[in-house]
Amino acid sequence: MKTDHIPFPMPNRGWALNQNWINLTFMHWAADRELLSKYIPKDIELEEFQGKTYIGTIPFRMEKVRPRFLPWIPLISNFPEFNIRTYVSKNGIPGVLFLTLDAQSRITSSYAPWAYGLPYIYSKGYVHESENNGFDWYSKRVSNGIELKGKSKAKGPLQKARKGSLEEFLFERYSLYVTYKEKTHMAYTCHEPWEFQEAEAEIEINTLTEYYDLGIENYLKPDLVHVSKGVKVRTWSIEEISDLK
Numbered sequence: 001m002k003t004d005h006i007p008f009p010m011p012n013r014g015w016a017l018n019q020n021w022i023n024l025t026f027m028h029w030a031a032d033r034e035l036l037s038k039y040i041p042k043d044i045e046l047e048e049f050q051g052k053t054y055i056g057t058i059p060f061r062m063e064k065v066r067p068r069f070l071p072w073i074p075l076i077s078n079f080p081e082f083n084i085r086t087y088v089s090k091n092g093i094p095g096v097l098f099l100t101l102d103a104q105s106r107i108t109s110s111y112a113p114w115a116y117g118l119p120y121i122y123s124k125g126y127v128h129e130s131e132n133n134g135f136d137w138y139s140k141r142v143s144n145g146i147e148l149k150g151k152s153k154a155k156g157p158l159q160k161a162r163k164g165s166l167e168e169f170l171f172e173r174y175s176l177y178v179t180y181k182e183k184t185h186m187a188y189t190c191h192e193p194w195e196f197q198e199a200e201a202e203i204e205i206n207t208l209t210e211y212y213d214l215g216i217e218n219y220l221k222p223d224l225v226h227v228s229k230g231v232k233v234r235t236w237s238i239e240e241i242s243d244l245k
Contacts, residue, residue: 008093015190019063020230023230024229025227032215036086040086043090044090046087055086055214079105080125081101094175095174095186098178101118123142148208153201155200157197206220
């Protein structure tokens with residue numbers, strides 16, 4: 001897998017997981033910095049683009065998730081996921097930080113918080129392809145009934161992010177940060193540059209994003225919408241930041 005587009009080196013040690021992220025809808029809102037900051041570890045920088053902090057809500061499908069050297073298993077390795085993320089950096093390495101990763105996978109929702117500190121929550125839902133390069137998506141948490149329901153449709157040509165653009169800021173990130181055992185860790189992710197289209201979304205319900213109280217005026221009207229068919233991804237296990245070389 002090529003890495004020359006990634007602005008920092010990948011680890012020398014072997015990657016841990018192989019997976020595909022497919023049929024994604026990226027919905028972004030400008031969020032209130034002070035309200036968003038309460039979710040950010042104190043040793044991580046919350047990044048801005050032209051004076052604005054952004055939150056993304058992203059329904060998609062995880063497919064063929066498998067550890068290195070092992071095969072994927074149809075009933076375990078494929079599931080819909082609905083994450084909420086923001087944009088951070090540490091030591092000059094830009095990445096994402098997840099407020100939640102809602103997923104229809106009991107194994108992932110149990111194992112990932114324990115092993116990696118990732119905030120997975122079990123939910124039931126779907127992400128389906130629809131006509132005219134669109135997707136239908138729905139998620140409902142089993143624990144408290146929080147929902148996300150809507151559909152999206154591409155309306156622009158296929159493109160990659162231009163240097164210095166908002167899309168580059170939002171898309172071209174190859175690490176994630178997480179609090180694990182009360183310490184900040186990061187993990188590297190490797191994939192080809194994103195190819196995406198501008199899109200429009202019709203959101204019926206979005207108590208999922210609203211739950212986090214981010215000072216957004218209208219949770220049914222994103223500021224930006226994009227869709228992507230997806231990428232093939234390799235990820236590394238988390239490392240405590242103080243141990244990074």
